[in-house]
Amino acid sequence: MSEQPRDNILELTGLTKRFGGLVAVDNVSLHIKRGEVFALIGPNGAGKTTLFNNVTGLFRPTSGNVLFDGRDITGFKPHQVARLGIARTFQNIRLFDYMSCLDNVRVGRHVRMKAKVWDSLFKLPRERREEERVTDEAMEVLRFVGIAKHANQYARNLAYGQQRRLEIARALATEPKLLLLDEPAAGFTPQEKVELMALVKKILNRGITVFLIEHDMKVVMGISERIVVLDHGEKIAEGSPEEVRNDTKVIEAYLGKSA
């Protein structure tokens, strides 16, 4: 653990989130290196999604800090976090149902667009040019995740797997430096899981760091370089897939103490 701070894209120090008496995330510190795939695992209710929500500004941490790209973003609003370069997907897919796939992705481009109200109101040439460019870029992203032919369909009409892809596409459209995937393989067939792993590799090749929550151990072990295990809000293990797999605390957490 002797990396220079600049090598870390995300650092959490002593992150704690309480809801009333319940401590959902308890003093968790971790750091994610630029360009790696980092996985967060743990039994149901371990506080994984809450941790995501604290990073993306949906919740304000009770205490502790979130450092992104060397900048303290603790307590930032979600849209500010997105602007700085963190994008995410949701555990229960949250697409814009009654918008086309293309528009879903174009919403993702929002944060990188410049058009002001006046530009749009009068459709000034620069707005027109930007729209054309953004449409091309959005199609490019749809192609990247492999659902371009559904561009004109309502998001709600896509098959489940395609919806997951669309959500990733939408997140990618914000040009993130760090992509948070919340159980991207949930409900996938083995074939789809293989495809997802390929997609994550492709995303990594674009220079985007990936931070994922996943239950499926095949996926986790297959793509992540480092893993943190959370149980009851606390970090109980950290390390490479092999180290984590052989950690007694982890085995206990998953199988129960009696094991």
Add this chain to the structure above:
Amino acid sequence: MSNAAPARRRSLRERIGFRERIRDRDTAVYGILILLALMFPLVSYNITEGTAWISHATRAGYWVLLAIGLNVVVGFAGLLDLGYAAFFAIGAYTYALLASPQLASSPANHAVHISFWILIFVSLMMAALFGAILGFPTLRLRGDYLAIVTLGFGEIVPQLFYNFDQWTGGINAVGLIDQPLLPAWVQGPWSGDPEFKIVSPFNFNTDPVAYYVLVCFLVAIAVVLVTNLYNSRLGRAWMAIREDEVAAAAMGINTVTTKLLAFGIGASFSGFAGAYYAADVALVSPDNFLFIVSITVLVMVVLGGMGNVSGVIIGALVMYYLIFILIPGLPEIVTGFASNVGLGSLNQSTGDWPGLGEETQRLNFIIYGGILVAVMLLRPQGLLPSRVREQELKHAAVQEEEAAIEMSHA
């Protein structure tokens, strides 16, 4: 990433035609509307030899403006506004006070007469300003609370115009409101004149058709602007918030300012319509802006098909016809019918029976309420629902092409 020739991508995008395709139906609707709007003055003169239809069309026009504006708030951004008439009142009073003798008898002691063409923008700004003032503290609230806040605001505003009667004349209304002036105008068969002539200078009170033309222009401008917004960065941000506010925020949309923009822009349409309304009716009283007005506009929007501009226009026209022409005209129709089929005796009132005409009039509420319920049950999405985008691609060729590209990427 793919560096496939940009030229090809462009042609592809054009062939998929995101914009073009949804406009198919809209083009038809707008085409028909423009045609009708152009023919209407001439036809109505020849049929009725009077201006009753024209003034109906003029009044329908400001309802259309209101509906287009409310649609931005409710249909695009998904914010329920139950006090929309308040902004209409603010626009109307802005014009009425600054273009009438009213302020001469107020503490200001000095009548103000500013040109309509300037005040229409001032009214717009005033309404937008109040929209922003109301929206700023309240838009961070959840959707339903916003509805309730706007409801309260809509109740307060007309009451304030009542209460500050030193300024507004209160229940006595503001009268003698100035009419718009233009340097020149063309009259012809559409205004009841057998021949064309140029009137210069022109005052709007000399020809009801002028208001009709004005409102058609205002509606056309409104449609263009709102459609531009719909297809823009801001329009998509609104819809994203409507669909899922949390996800929208996670995509980098500042939900508070985006909602504030919807609220302000919606209000400004209402203010704009208000100035026009004040000039047209030349008499503005707080009674013209009660809750029922907000509700009527909301019904127009929902009934027409929320989010879809052409649907909302149709909804406004249909509802206008229903509320202001058909239902009030029913007693006459029914009594006429009864006389014709030899049941004329029913038209007389005897004892408990108030007469068929009166009885029909008493049924107005029931008929109106019944229609609202029935239409919503039959078409919960509205008459012309928003077909946000084509659900399926029509051109198999495009699909194949995309599939081929995907293969090559895989």
Add this chain to the structure above:
Amino acid sequence: MSLPDYGFYILCGTAVILLAAQAVTHPTQFFQVFIFGLTQGAIYALVALGYTMVYGIIELINFAHGDVFTLGAYIGTTLLGFFAITEGTFTAINLIALIIVFPVVMLIMGGINITIERVAYRPLRNAPRLAPLITAIGMSFFLEGVMFLWRGPATVHFPDILPTQSWYVAGVFFGVRDIFVVVVGAVLVSLLAVFINQTKLGKAMRATAQDRDAAQLMGIDINRTIAATFFIGALLAGAGGIIWGLYYNTIYYQLGFRSGLIAFTAAVFGGIGNIPGAAIGGLVIGLTAAFSDSYIGSKWTQVVIFGILIGVLVFRPTGLLGMRVPEK
């Protein structure tokens, strides 16, 4: 505590201090207004409960509810017409008539409200959110139309059959009718509280309000539970209508429109979806209206009430007692 909270407490505190000052300097007038506000508040509370229950369970602002309240008064006056009641005094027949008419009107209104729910809201349960709102407005017009058609546009007399005894206590005038309104209101609200907290159906209603899908999975019949909510809301509104009639002796077909909005405000004030909140909100709004009428001027009452509504939502969006609307 955050800034909005301080704002809220400062506003409330100012109001309480101003009122206390009045109470000390002009106690007679103060308590007179207080009694009037209390009676009005009891009626608003009964109506507000219907709004809050329906909103809590299906997130619908039931615009027709105020008209259900008015229709209750209309049916009440008609039914009382069948008895040989004596106006201006209190007879045994009056008492019998009241004992019979109260439950009958309440049940009729319950039945009507269930029908409304069945016809106008249930088919739209999965429709866009605004569709049921529009049908609610439509049903409101429809009910007003029914009353208009039935009794015409003029005000309708409601028999004055309560005991007329009244007393002056320390210069404050109050009558049996004041006590009657407050007591009946309190009894009905308590019965409702017991029902919601103790019975199986009440628990089902709370569960459905919390999470409809989960409630369904637990074997709760959603349709029946929602219908029951409308039924109970209408029972209270019907009772409220009769009480209004007995107290003011005048009703008219659009009565429910304005009082409905005010009752709805009361529901929001107490924290919409929150049943005790609605009862307290009703009282607070009734008192506010009465104090505003006499200390500020009746033409400002509407501004005051809706101003409070906006203030509450801005400074304390969960209402006085907190919102019990489930998070999505």
